[in-house]
Amino acid sequence: MLKLTCKIVKGNVTKFIACLLQVGVPVSSVAPSRSHSTSIKVGDPVLRAQAAVVDSGAVQGPEVQEVIRTMVKVMRKFECVGLSASQVGVPLRILALEFPERMLSHSLPAAREARGLTTVPLQIFINPQLRVLDGHTVKFQEACESISGFSATVPHYLSVEVSVHQSLLQQSTTTA
Template identity: 70%
Template sequence: MIRHCRIFSHLVLRSQSSHVHSSPVRILLPLSANTCTASPRTHSTNVKVRSYLQYMKRKVQGSPVPPYNHVCQVGDPVLRSHAAEVEPGAIQGPEVQKVIKTLVKVMRKLECVGLSAPQIGVPLRILALEYPKKMLEESSTASVEARGLVAVPLMIFINPQLRVLDGRTVIFQEACESISGYSASVPRYVSVEVSGLNEKAEEVSWKASGWPARILQHEMDHLNGVLYIDHMDSKTFINVKWEEHNE
């Protein structure tokens, strides 16, 4: 899933800067009883309480099964698997339609602009994207022009194939709900074309450039077990709330 990063989504421009080298400075802090480690007893108690509550919830409701109403997080094997193609004859069946319905529901609940089936625990080649007009209106003119933002209606692609139309790449900060709370600069192709089947099993194709092209590439990666951290500039990888931790 690709999130719309209003704060950190900006075009990365190359510039030259001088580097100042200085000797390392050692700062000695007094030892204190108020360290950043929790009381072992308190931590153990909290874990036991959470475990018991989870046990009771699962005993009453049963363990959740895909398609989930939440997004799987990095570390879940489903995010690193190569998703399987969907049989065209099964697309309008209840199982696949449930996956599509859940995909759209979770995407809209989290207010993100793209989501793939593996992210809700289903290793099938299905992706959804949508860039609401309201979100576009909330973006600055400079951001719209720099990133190539346009409103995109809800689109579903099943067994999608991606073709690069413009081999040039642009770099923007990118985030994903499967790596919640982080972002990094990622290069993506300027323009692509996607073709496949829609939710009615009809053949569809779409040419996209700018931000929609980035969304498509991000979601296509998910279908192949690839995450944006595999493409990122590691020096730009940040916790998006790092400033709050210093307050």
């Protein structure tokens, strides 16, 4: 039996995607490019595929940085609070989050208080790992850019810890 491991080496996302296709992992036909300006929609197999870990040596590489730039561009274009790399066609464990003042001002003061909403500067999470600190949940209405025009009530844990890769040699842990 042949075992093939795929990982980004020296930032080469193109070879990584070719490797994923070789082993049968779905990859969207619209992987990010400079002209890519929309998110992948529900039904695309890349959204169901397990996202791969980004090798620490690839984080600062041009291909991974292009994926991140594309994510931020799409997220801001559609005023999303967050977007994953899979949502722009690349099954990597990268998450972009941002909740600027202009978006915060769209919500009513009572909603801001009830949800504990505050502005969040742009944050990029590489290989995030979530650990639940408080198993109690709260439910809020939210939407997903991959299912435009729809929203649902989604439960969230009251407190979580997220560990992420921030740079080539740094790990960071945030509690929310």
